[in-house]
Amino acid sequence: MTSSPAHPASEPAGDRVETGGRRRPTLRSDLRAALPDGLIALVVTGAVFALIYVRIRAGTSSTLSVMPFMADTGKFWMYFLSQAFGWSALLWAWITVVLGLFLSGPRPSWPPLSGQRLERLHRTTSLNTIALIAAHALLFAAELFRSDSARWDSALVTAFVETFVPGGYVSGTGRIAIPIGQAALYLAIPLGLLFYVRHRIGPKTWRVLHRFVIAVYVLSVWHTLLYGTNVWYDGWFRTAVWLLQIPIAALLLLRLLRPARRSEELRGPRAHTGSPTGWGLRLGGRLAIAGVIVALIGVIVSGYDGGRTAPPEDTSSSHVEHD
Template structure:
C-alpha cells in the first residue's frame, strides 16, 4: 500500500474510532479503560494529531526545497504532505470531541470548539482550537487553489507554521504528558527539524549540472 493511502486510512480509522468511542462512552462508564477512558483516548489522539501535523509540514518543506530530489520523489512527498495534514486535522478534532462525555473534566462543545471559550486554561486551549481551524483551512485549500488564486494560496500555506507552533504550545501548556521525557524529546526533535528544514528551504540552491564540453576533432 502506498504511504499516502496508508496515512489516509490510518487517519480515517482513528477518527472514526474516536467518534464511535465518544458516542458510546456515556453508556459504558465502567469500560475496560475505566472511568477516565475518554481522557486517555484524548491524550493519545492529541499526540498522534501533533505527529501527523508535523509529518505534513515536513513533507511540504522537503518537497519544495528540492533537497531530496533523486532520493524521494516530489510526488510522493506531496502525497505525504496532503494526507498527513488531513489525518492530523481528523485526529485533532477527535482529540477535542472525545473529551465531552468524560465526567471528570466536564468539557462541553463550547469548551472544546469555541476558541477561548473553555473554562480550563482558556488561553492555551483557545490557541489549540485556533491551530486546529487554521490547519484545517490550510489542508483543505488543496482543492481550492484555482478558486482563491496561487498567490493567496501560498500565503495561506505559510500559515501552516503558525498552526504547528500553536499546536506545540497547546501541547506544552496543557498536555498531561508534556513533562514526560519521551514526549519532551518528541517536541524537541520535531520542532528543531522544522527549523532546520525551513532554513534549508530558504537557503538551499540546487546545483546546476555542469555541461561537459566535448571537442570534436575535424579530420
C-alpha cells in the same frame, strides 16, 4: 510549501478536473488516497492509547500528579483516547510539515519518492492531521459531557462551549492552552482545504496563505507543551518534544536559503528586484529562524524547557467527576 499537479494517470478520470490540458487533484480523490495513511494513524493512536493506559494503571504517568482521580482507567478511558489522538495528531502534523519543506526547498535524495508522490503524501497526511485534531477535540468534549452530572442538554452545551468556544474553558492552564489548540484546529481546516480551490483564489494567493500552515504546527506544539499532562514535568519525554523541533527549524532555514522557486531567493540588496523592505523582511526571516535553532539547542542543552519540577498545589480540574 509549493505544490504541483499530480500525474494525470495516477487518478481515475472522474476524480480530476481538466485545467489547461493538465488535471488537478480533487478532495474526493485525495480522501480516498488518504485511507491507507489514515489506517496507519489509527494504529499509531491505538499504540499510544495502550501506552497511556498501561502507565496510568502502573501509576507511573505524570497525569496522575495533576488529576489523581483518573487512576480509574475504566471510567476515564475516553480522556486517555483523546490524549492518544492528540499525540498522533502532533506526529502527523510534524510529518506533514517535513514533507512540505522537502517540496518547497532543496529536494533530498531520500525518501525514494518522486516529486508527485511526495506531494500527494503531503496532501494525504495533511487531511489526516485535520481528522486527528478533530477526533482529539471531539473526544475531549465527549469526556466533558460524560463527567457532567447536569441535565444532558445543559451538559452538552457546556461541553461544546468549553471545547470549541475561545474563552469557554476557565480551568487552570486550560484558559490559555485550550484557545491555542482551538486556533490550531480552526486554522488547519481552511489552510488544509484551500489547495482544492486554489484555481479559484489564484495560485499566488494560495501560496501566500499556505505558508501559514507552519503556524498550525507551532500552535499544536505550544498547546501540547502547555496542556499535555504527559509532558508537564521536566524529563526525557518533554525534552524529546523540544528535540523534534530542531529538524523542522533546520529544514525551514534550508528552505529559506535555497528555495525551490528562484523568485524567493535572497540576492544582494542591489540585485534584488523587489522593494528594499521586502529584501529586509526576507533577510530578517532567515536570521530569525537561525536564532530559533540556537534557542532550541540552548533549551535542550540547559534543560530549561518550561517544564514543572513538582506537582502543582491545586490539582482541581473541570474533569472532576460530579456527584
